[in-house]
Amino acid sequence: MDILNHIMAALPLIFSLEVIIAMILGTAVGITVGALPGLSATMGIAVLIPLTFTMEPLVALGMVAGIYNGAMYGGSIPAILLRIPGTPAGIATVFDGYPMAQKGQAPLALKVSLASSAIGSAVSAVALLLLAPPLAAIALKFGPADYFWLALFGMTTIAVLLSNNPAKGLLSTCLGLVVGMVGIDAMTGAERFTFGSMDLLSGINIIVLLTGLFAIPPAIDLAVKRLSEQKEAPIDKKEDRIRWKPFIPVWIKSSIMGVVIGIIPALGGNVAAVLAWNEQRRSDPDNDQYGKGEPKGVAAPECANNADTAATLIPALTLGIPGSAVAAVILGALLVHGLRPGPQLFRDDPEIVFGFMLTMFVTAILMFVIGRFGARAFVHVLKAPTTLLAPMIICLAVVGIYSIHNSMFEVWLMLFFGLLGYGMERLDIPTAPAVLAVILGPMAEESLRRALLISGGSFDYLVKSWISWIIIAMIAMTLIVPLWKRLRRLQPSRGDQE
Amino acid sequence: MPRPLIELVCALLVGGLCIAGFVEATNYTGPSGYLPKAVTVFALLLSLIWALQSALSLQKRKKEASQEPMSLARTALFMGSSLAYVVAIPFIGYFTATLVFIPAVASTLGYRKLRILLGAPLVFVIALYILFSLVLQVQLPEELLLQLVGIR
Amino acid sequence: MKAKMPITLLAAGLLGATGMSSAWADYPERPVTMIVAYSAGGGTDVAARTLAPYIEEHLGQSITVLNKPGAGGEIGFTALAQAEPDGYTFGFINIPNLLAIPIQRDARYAMDDIDPVAQIVYDAGALSVRSDSEIDSLEELVAEAKENPGAVTYGTTGIGSDDHLAVLSFERKAGIKLRHIPFPGAADLRAATLGGHITMASMNMSESVDDMEAGNLRILGQMAKERWENASEVPTFQEQGYDVVMGSHRGIGVPAGLSEEVFATLSSAVEKAVADPEFQEKSLQQGLPIAYQGPAEFEAQLEVLNEELMQLWNDEPWAQTN
Numbered sequence: 001m002d003i004l005n006h007i008m009a010a011l012p013l014i015f016s017l018e019v020i021i022a023m024i025l026g027t028a029v030g031i032t033v034g035a036l037p038g039l040s041a042t043m044g045i046a047v048l049i050p051l052t053f054t055m056e057p058l059v060a061l062g063m064v065a066g067i068y069n070g071a072m073y074g075g076s077i078p079a080i081l082l083r084i085p086g087t088p089a090g091i092a093t094v095f096d097g098y099p100m101a102q103k104g105q106a107p108l109a110l111k112v113s114l115a116s117s118a119i120g121s122a123v124s125a126v127a128l129l130l131l132a133p134p135l136a137a138i139a140l141k142f143g144p145a146d147y148f149w150l151a152l153f154g155m156t157t158i159a160v161l162l163s164n165n166p167a168k169g170l171l172s173t174c175l176g177l178v179v180g181m182v183g184i185d186a187m188t189g190a191e192r193f194t195f196g197s198m199d200l201l202s203g204i205n206i207i208v209l210l211t212g213l214f215a216i217p218p219a220i221d222l223a224v225k226r227l228s229e230q231k232e233a234p235i236d237k238k239e240d241r242i243r244w245k246p247f248i249p250v251w252i253k254s255s256i257m258g259v260v261i262g263i264i265p266a267l268g269g270n271v272a273a274v275l276a277w278n279e280q281r282r283s284d285p286d287n288d289q290y291g292k293g294e295p296k297g298v299a300a301p302e303c304a305n306n307a308d309t310a311a312t313l314i315p316a317l318t319l320g321i322p323g324s325a326v327a328a329v330i331l332g333a334l335l336v337h338g339l340r341p342g343p344q345l346f347r348d349d350p351e352i353v354f355g356f357m358l359t360m361f362v363t364a365i366l367m368f369v370i371g372r373f374g375a376r377a378f379v380h381v382l383k384a385p386t387t388l389l390a391p392m393i394i395c396l397a398v399v400g401i402y403s404i405h406n407s408m409f410e411v412w413l414m415l416f417f418g419l420l421g422y423g424m425e426r427l428d429i430p431t432a433p434a435v436l437a438v439i440l441g442p443m444a445e446e447s448l449r450r451a452l453l454i455s456g457g458s459f460d461y462l463v464k465s466w467i468s469w470i471i472i473a474m475i476a477m478t479l480i481v482p483l484w485k486r487l488r489r490l491q492p493s494r495g496d497q498e
Numbered sequence: 499m500p501r502p503l504i505e506l507v508c509a510l511l512v513g514g515l516c517i518a519g520f521v522e523a524t525n526y527t528g529p530s531g532y533l534p535k536a537v538t539v540f541a542l543l544l545s546l547i548w549a550l551q552s553a554l555s556l557q558k559r560k561k562e563a564s565q566e567p568m569s570l571a572r573t574a575l576f577m578g579s580s581l582a583y584v585v586a587i588p589f590i591g592y593f594t595a596t597l598v599f600i601p602a603v604a605s606t607l608g609y610r611k612l613r614i615l616l617g618a619p620l621v622f623v624i625a626l627y628i629l630f631s632l633v634l635q636v637q638l639p640e641e642l643l644l645q646l647v648g649i650r
Numbered sequence: 651m652k653a654k655m656p657i658t659l660l661a662a663g664l665l666g667a668t669g670m671s672s673a674w675a676d677y678p679e680r681p682v683t684m685i686v687a688y689s690a691g692g693g694t695d696v697a698a699r700t701l702a703p704y705i706e707e708h709l710g711q712s713i714t715v716l717n718k719p720g721a722g723g724e725i726g727f728t729a730l731a732q733a734e735p736d737g738y739t740f741g742f743i744n745i746p747n748l749l750a751i752p753i754q755r756d757a758r759y760a761m762d763d764i765d766p767v768a769q770i771v772y773d774a775g776a777l778s779v780r781s782d783s784e785i786d787s788l789e790e791l792v793a794e795a796k797e798n799p800g801a802v803t804y805g806t807t808g809i810g811s812d813d814h815l816a817v818l819s820f821e822r823k824a825g826i827k828l829r830h831i832p833f834p835g836a837a838d839l840r841a842a843t844l845g846g847h848i849t850m851a852s853m854n855m856s857e858s859v860d861d862m863e864a865g866n867l868r869i870l871g872q873m874a875k876e877r878w879e880n881a882s883e884v885p886t887f888q889e890q891g892y893d894v895v896m897g898s899h900r901g902i903g904v905p906a907g908l909s910e911e912v913f914a915t916l917s918s919a920v921e922k923a924v925a926d927p928e929f930q931e932k933s934l935q936q937g938l939p940i941a942y943q944g945p946a947e948f949e950a951q952l953e954v955l956n957e958e959l960m961q962l963w964n965d966e967p968w969a970q971t972n
Contacts (some may be wrong), residue, residue, distance in 0.1 A: 029633065046691030047634045050699050050715070054944030140845035153550060157635050167547045171512065174541035177533070184722070185530040187832055189754070189809035189969025191560065192526055193519075194535060198728065198758055201721035223576040223607055265841050266834075319844065320585060320860060321837045328837065329691035336696060343864035387607040388618055391600045394580050399626060403636040405689075405719055411584055419577065445533050446834075453831050454803055454848060530970065538956055 003130060003354075010354035014362065017358040019062045023359055026063035027366045030070020031374065034224055035078055035086045037393070038400020038414075041071035042325045047403075049333050057337040059357045064333050065359040068326060069367050072269055072306045073117035079299070080109045081381050084215045084393070088206055089269035089305040091435055092277040094214070095161075096290060096297030099233060103293050106379055111242060114371040116251060120306030121364035123255040124262065128310040129357045132318050137314035139263050139323070142290055144451035145267065145462045149471040151444035155458040156478045158433045160291075168429045176437025179204050180445075187449050199409040204271075206438050208414045213431045215397045216418025223390035247299050254300045258307025263314050265323035267307035270439055276304030282478055310360045317341055317353060340439040354358075361492060455469075501557040509549035516542035572607065579603050591641030593623050668717065677737050677912045678711040685733070685741035687726020689719040697771060697900060698742045704923035709916070721728055722810070723747045724757055731763035735905040738913035740767065742850050745899035749956045753808055754969045767902040767913070768920045769948040771933075772941035773854040774874035774897035775816035776884070778867040779802070780846055780969050788824075788871050788890045791850075795826040802852040803829045805839045813852035815959065816873055816896040818968055824894050843867070853900050855881060856937050873897055878939055896955075901948060917945055 013019070033044035044067045052060030075090030080097035087125045093113065100109040112313065127135065142150075162169030182193045183203030194200040254276040261272040280300035281290040316319040320342035322328035331341050341346060345353055381389070401414045421431050448462075454459030462468065516538050523534035583599040598620040609615055630636045682703060688694040695717060700711045718726035726741065727748055733739035740810050743764065751757045777791070795802050806813035809844050821828060831848055833839040836857050843851040844866055851858070851867075855874075859881050861867040871887045872878060873896045887894040902920055903911070923929060924942045933940050943951065961969070 003597045014831060034630065044634070044689070046689070046695075047636070049696070050635075053699075053703070140841055142845040143842070143845065165551075167544045167551070167682060171541060171544045171548065174537050174544065177537045178541075181534055181537075184809075185526075185970075186808060188528060188530045190526055190528075190530040190971070191755070192530060193522065198721050198724055201724065202719075220573060220576055223603070224572045266838060315841070319840070321841045321844075323837075328835075332691040332693075332696045335936050336700065338932070340860060340935075340937055342860040343866070344860060385604075385614075386612075387604045388600065388607040388614070390576065390607075390624060391580075391603040394583065395600065395622075395626070397532055398584060398587070399630055399636075401637070402592070402638065403630060403634065406637055407720070407725075408584075409586060411587075415581065415584060424507075427505060449529055450831055452832075453829070456801075456829075476831055527969065637714065 001464050006350045006354045007129065008359065010351045010358055011353045013058055013351060014062065014358050016058075016402045018056065018059045019359070022059045022063040022368070023066045023363050023366055026066025027070040027363050027370055028066075029063075029371065030072075031074035031077075031367070032070075033067065034071030034074020034090075034398050035076075035378075037084055037086055037211045037397045038404065039071075040087045040207060041068050041325075042329050044071060045326065045333065046329045048426075049329070049336055053336060055337065057352050059358070060333060060337060061352070061356040062359040063328055065356065066119035066363040066366065068309050068330070069117075069121045069306065069360065069363045070370075072121070072309055073114065073302070073367055073371060076113040076117065076298075077378050080113060081106060082218050082393070084218055085210065087269075088210050088435070088439065089273050089301075089308075090302035091210065091214070091270065091432065092273040092305075093298055095277060095432070096292070096294050097302075098231075099291070099293030100295065100298065101382070105293065105295075106382060107375065108242065108295065109298050110375045110378060112247070112298045113302045114368060114375060115244070116254070116303035117306040118364050118368035118371070118391070119251050120255050120258055121367065122361060123251075124259055124307040124310035125357065125361035125364055127259050128314055128317075128360060129354070132314045132357075135263050135311075135314050136318040138260070138320065139265055139321060141467060143465060143467075144447045144454060145468045146465060146471065147447035148444055148451055148462065149468050149475065150264070150267070151440045151447065153471050153475050153478070154274060154436070155444065156475055157274050158436055159233050159479070160278065160281065161430055161436070165428065168427070168440035170435050172424065172429050172431060172433040173437045176209075176434035177441045179209060179434070180438045180441040186268065187447055187453070204413065204438075205404060205410065206435070206480075207404060208410050208440055209417050210400055210435055211397050212414040212417025213421035213424075213435060215393055215478045216415065217394040217422040217425050217431075219390045219397075220418075220422050222386040222393070225386050232368070245294065250296050251303050253283075254280065254303035255270055255307040255359060257412050258304035259311040259312070261304070262308035262311025262323065265315055265321055266443065268324040268326070270307040270311070272308040273301035273305040274436060274439075277301040278478070282481070293304045306364075307423065310357070313360070317345060317357075318343065320345075333420065350354075383423065500556070502552045505552035506549055506556060509545050509552055513542055513545035513549065516545055575606060576603065579606075588639050592638045593627060594641050596623050596626070659972065665784045666770050677915055678709060680738065681712045682709065682737070683714050683716050683733075683739045685726050685730050686715055686717050687719060687723040687730075687741065687742065687744065688717070690717045692719075694742055694744060694900060696936070697933075697938055699876060700936065700938075701770065701923060704926045704929045705919055707926075708922040720750060722786070722808075724751050724759075727738055727751070727764065728758045730903060731759035731905055735907035737904070737908055737916055740902055740904045740916065743901050745901065745927055745952065746815055746896070746955060746959060747810075748903075749952065749959055750810050750815065753959055753963050754967070755971065761952075763906050764903045765906045765908065765913075765945075766948045766952060767904055767917045767945055768924070769899050769901040769941060769943035769951070770920075770924055771900040771938055772897055773856050773876070773900075773939050774872045774878060775813060775852060776855045776869050776872045777817070777852055778849045778858045778862070778869045779850050780843060780845070781860075781868045783849070783868065785850075785873070786868070788887065788892060790949075791870060792826055795824075795828055799827050800829050802850065803831050803834050803848045804852055805819040805831045805842055805848045806852045808832050808834065809841055810899045811911050814968060815855070815962065816894060817852045818962055818966070819958070820873075820892060820894045821898060822962070822965070823849055823894060834954070849907040855884075856939055858939070880939070899951075901943075913945075 033039045075087035076093045079085040079090040079093040080101050083094050083098035085091045085094055097109045158173055182200055185192055185202055257276050258272045261267045276340055277300050281287050312323045312327045315323050316327040316331055322331050334341055339349055398411050401411050424431055451461055520538040523538055582594055586595045597619055602614050686695050706713050718729045730741035779785050802962045839851055842848050855872050855878055858869055862869050869884045871886050871890055872884050873894050875895055
């Protein structure tokens with residue numbers, strides 16, 4: 001048991017005082033960064049890298065682990081309390097988290113989210129520690145055709161979000177597709193929908209769109225509420241005892257989904273969360289409750305997006321292939337300390353690699369502890385005077401977006417999407433399909449075209465691998481099963497009429 | 499204005515944008531043009547359906563309570579001051595603008611507790627300064643406030 | 651008392667004047683900004699931030715790194731070109747991106763707006779295949795490509811990247827046609843190559859060498875004048891009869907029009923920083939192929955490269971323009 005020996009050797013290293021302090025600080029910073037709109041784990045880690053130049057590698061990496069795990073959880077806090085997802089991965093949490101808060105179950109939703117996040121992170125860290133090399137092989141199996149089907153599978157989620165008027169929901173999807181096309185086309189180098197603007201050449205950042213569509217409209221709503229109309233948000237005090245047992249199958253399924261999606265390069269926590277929510281909703285017989293404040297609808301995406309964290313590091317550490325922007329930045333942090341990711345890393349510096357993996361596990365637990373204390377404070381956001389809260393949200397969104405690329409242009413773009421989002425809400429056009437289309441649309445288009453380029457234009461290539469077939473089967477199940485159920489429900493009623 | 503009429507206008511507006519988008523997309527040659535053309539045409543179709551729906555309901559329904567003028571004024575006020583805030587940032591700096599923006603907006607919206615009105619933004623700005631300038635080391639536009647005091 | 655006044659004033663004036671003139675010579679007297687045209691945490695950013703403290707040491711001033719990513723580097727290069735030429739703003743420049751952008755579209759900067767100060771890194775291009783591939787050398791690759799024109803696929807890190815331009819140049823010189831599959835970045839490209847989804851990867855040496863050592867990839871050739879010391883067993887393209895020298899250069903540039911003294915101060919600080927043994931050791935750990943070149947040498951090289959790229963573009967544009 002080579003791995004166990006390495007783990008035992010690394011264990012004492014991470015329980016030094018400096019590493020523990022770094023992990024606590026990192027987790028706290030991570031939760032903060034995740035909770036603020038515009039800021040994400042990628043940005044938090046990227047800007048902290050220079051600060052870690054002078055630190056011991058494990059101190060720096062412990063902090064990185066804390067930020068990564070913390071930020072994934074942090075995104076759910078404003079998603080639940082204000083329906084503003086702090087990170088793109090928090091978007092699925094809004095679906096059920098915000099309705100829960102409106103029903104007065106904000107503390108319960110925060111508890112479910114915290115516990116699910118911590119469990120997801122812990123499962124993911126264990127997978128990373130014990131199974132990294134065999135799981136890494138999965139990452140290489142995925143070809144362009146498989147990515148295409150996977151993106152389509154994600155898009156089926158949109159069908160659920162269409163609201164009662166499909167035309168409007170699909171229109172929102174089209175908006176997302178167009179926004180996703182803006183910039184230089186990666187496959188030919190042609191400029192699309194850039195209108196000669198240099199700032200649009202590299203496309204529209206998903207965080208700019210997300211913050212605009214999701215943070216600005218609630219701020220406007222809060223501002224418009226008159227003081228006399230304001231009532232203290234109802235907060236249930238009774239919900240102290242939660243029955244955790246029904247959540248266990250949700251956690252098992254969602255963490256497996258999160259881990260698998262984490263391993264596949266180019267998919268991140270946002271995709272994991274959306275797919276897990278969709279799958280949870282599909283498999284629950286009582287699926288009418290989803291989107292209206294079902295606690296399991298909070299547990300599934302939060303567990304999945306945190307199960308994605310350590311799993312993303314599996315191909316990153318073992319093969320040197322970072323599966324997401326965060327993983328790429330973490331590789332940068334490793335590089336600064338002279339640790340070159342790839343096969344030789346495990347051979348040359350096993351204590352540090354295994355130490356880093358262990359800190360991913362320990363910070364999952366720390367996150368739970370810090371989150372428990374924090375949750376009491378977070379709920380107070382609901383009691384803040386809305387006339388003060390509204391401008392503060394604007395200020396946070398502005399500084400958060402500015403700090404991504406030091407660009408005022410993106411701040412203006414965010415405000416534009418904010419006004420657009422507000423208009424869409426007033427017209428009952430759902431905004432979530434647009435965000436999903438921006439995440440998945442470019443992936444579907446690019447991988448389809450890449451697959452056809454490789455095959456020389458023949459469509460057979462799309463159905464050649466067994467992975468493709470599995471995903472196609474999953475798509476069929478999500479689309480056909482509900483349809484079939486509805487038909488079965490219709491038939492007897494028709495029989496009655498006759 | 500009755501709601502269906504607003505929707506009809508919006509739907510036609512979106513339809514117009516789709517046509518403009520399609521015209522733009524015809525410039526894109528080869529494979530990079532397929533999806534833009536397909537999406538804009540599909541969106542045009544959808545916006546026509548939407549326009550039809552609202553035109554039909556315009557006939558059906560007679561009258562509906564329009565938006566309360568008071569809340570419309572508050573919305574416009576909040577949006578306007580937010581835009582002014584962002585315009586001001588490059589000139590007077592982020593933190594200076596924030597210190598003015600929050601109390602100004604909150605008081606015009608009707609918040610009256612003076613101590614919190616001035617104290618909360620100050621605490622908020624200090625927290626932001628610690629996080630963004632000290633911890634994350636973001637290079638924000640230069641501060642008028644600091645220039646006046648003579649630090650920079 | 652009264653009589654003394656003018657004298658003190660005069661003295662003060664003199665002091666002030668000397669203070670002024672010494673300020674000229676005392677560049678730099680306030681912090682310097684370094685523009686990095688790529689995102690924080692990326693390869694260029696890490697290299698820049700690793701070097702920055704050593705330049706700080708030899709310049710005697712602190713350096714603030716400002717990331718201005720976007721449009722393949724154009725946003726950052728434009729910011730650099732438009733900065734005040736006073737020595738308080740310099741930037742990291744990536745070649746060939748800096749040269750290729752104005753060739754392939756109407757850029758908001760021109761090559762004349764930026765003066766090169768030093769080349770710091772030269773990361774040669776390389777072609778690599780999976781180690782179970784039947785292709786063993788460039789010669790076999792060319793034979794295979796001639797047999798099945800357009801059937802051999804190669805991946806790059808994107809349209810107009812150094813990897814892409816390098817293969818275009820190779821295709822011309824070998825008289826073959828390969829099929830280009832662009833990927834968003836080196837990570838996706840490596841995954842596709844290791845997974846066997848494409849025949850061959852065009853990646854920089856520093857991105858391929860670890861996989862070669864681990865036995866996953868075989869490097870067919872490196873596009874440098876001389877073999878890189880970390881991979882001395884890999885033959886160059888020139889040795890195999892194809893005159894292709896291309897790769898990714900990273901260096902330092904300033905807005906055109908710096909005064910001579912300031913330019914000299916800055917360039918000597920950069921030279922000393924790169925020569926610093928501590929920096930050398932750090933870059934070795936990170937696998938950065940350091941290759942210092944002074945202003946004149948670097949500029950001459952850029953001109954040659956620019957010429958080649960323009961010719962390449964005129965013969966066969968590598969990107970689609972609307």
